Amino acid sequence: MSNTTADPILETDFMKEMVRQMRALDTFGTRDGQSDEALLSQFVITPEKRKEIPLVADMDQATLARVNVFYNAVAVLIEKECGRMATVMLSLNGEGFGRVIISVGKLLVVDKTLRDVHRFGFDSLSKMKTEADKLLSVALNIVGDHPDVAGM
Amino acid sequence: MSNTTADPILETDFMKEMVRQMRALDTFGTRDGQSDEALLSQFVITPEKRKEIPLVADMDQATLARVNVFYNAVAVLIEKECGRMATVMLSLNGEGFGRVIISVGKLLVVDKTLRDVHRFGFDSLSKMKTEADKLLSVALNIVGDHPDVAGM
Numbered sequence: 430m431s432n433t434t435a436d437p438i439l440e441t442d443f444m445k446e447m448v449r450q451m452r453a454l455d456t457f458g459t460r461d462g463q464s465d466e467a468l469l470s471q472f473v474i475t476p477e478k479r480k481e482i483p484l485v486a487d488m489d490q491a492t493l494a495r496v497n498v499f500y501n502a503v504a505v506l507i508e509k510e511c512g513r514m515a516t517v518m519l520s521l522n523g524e525g526f527g528r529v530i531i532s533v534g535k536l537l538v539v540d541k542t543l544r545d546v547h548r549f550g551f552d553s554l555s556k557m558k559t560e561a562d563k564l565l566s567v568a569l570n571i572v573g574d575h576p577d578v579a580g581m
Numbered sequence: 582m583s584n585t586t587a588d589p590i591l592e593t594d595f596m597k598e599m600v601r602q603m604r605a606l607d608t609f610g611t612r613d614g615q616s617d618e619a620l621l622s623q624f625v626i627t628p629e630k631r632k633e634i635p636l637v638a639d640m641d642q643a644t645l646a647r648v649n650v651f652y653n654a655v656a657v658l659i660e661k662e663c664g665r666m667a668t669v670m671l672s673l674n675g676e677g678f679g680r681v682i683i684s685v686g687k688l689l690v691v692d693k694t695l696r697d698v699h700r701f702g703f704d705s706l707s708k709m710k711t712e713a714d715k716l717l718s719v720a721l722n723i724v725g726d727h728p729d730v731a732g733m
Contacts, residue, residue, distance in 0.1 A: 518680055520672045528670055535689040578730050
């Protein structure tokens with residue numbers, strides 16, 4: 430838990446938001462003693478670990494919560510950058526297929542098909558941040574191109 | 582089942598699409614003998630009938646299917662009128678609250694908060710058609726105002 434050795438990636442706005450959301454979910458404070466790094470490690474699934482997860486499986490609530498946290502954090506960043514409310518909507522079937530969108534006004538700024546959500550995770554925290562940055566940058570471009578629709 | 586006495590509303594594009602979708606759901610043809618009117622009567626919940634449905638209740642699959650059929654039919658009509666693909670996305674919690682959107686390209690043309698979905702239905706077929714017409718007209722206006730975003 431020493432902050433001196435902390436990965437600098439944890440100091441980015443995105444990672445701070447991820448931690449904030451994970452702690453908010455932890456209603457009973459059972460993870461208050463965990464470091465930010467330990468909390469976020471739940472999002473890391475190395476290729477080896479991924480191979481161990483069955484191809485087809487039911488989704489558990491913890492995985493679903495992590496998917497929500499990731500896209501909510503992206504939405505918060507979009508909101509901060511463009512100053513307009515961004516809303517996440519997630520629709521999944523029991524087998525972990527579905528779609529996630531983030532809308533700003535009447536504009537779809539993120540629109541992704543989800544597959545194998547029961548194996549949701551990233552190779553590393555840095556890969557997770559790269560994915561979030563990509564989504565953010567595309568979203569802000571769309572808002573920038575159509576500010577009128579984003580304001581509807 | 583005599584078509585001579587059929588309500589003229591059943592001849593509208595929207596009602597025909599509703600029937601088409603209801604028959605498509607009926608995989609085993611158990612309702613092949615039912616008239617269109619009988620099929621669509623499932624969407625009618627008179628105020629008296631509505632009072633009998635408990636305020637809080639779990640949603641059954643048949644109700645969920647009807648919600649999907651209604652918004653899918655609206656999407657098909659949007660698609661026919663504007664010539665672009667319209668996609669429905671429905672997200673509900675177990676208690677029947679949620680949100681439904683219809684998107685065309687990157688444009689949200691329908692965006693509705695759903696409440697009490699376990700009591701989904703309309704006072705009459707004509708009220709159902711009015712609601713669909715309203716959604717259609719707003720959606721086509723949005724597409725007309727922002728054809729570039731609808732084409733994204």
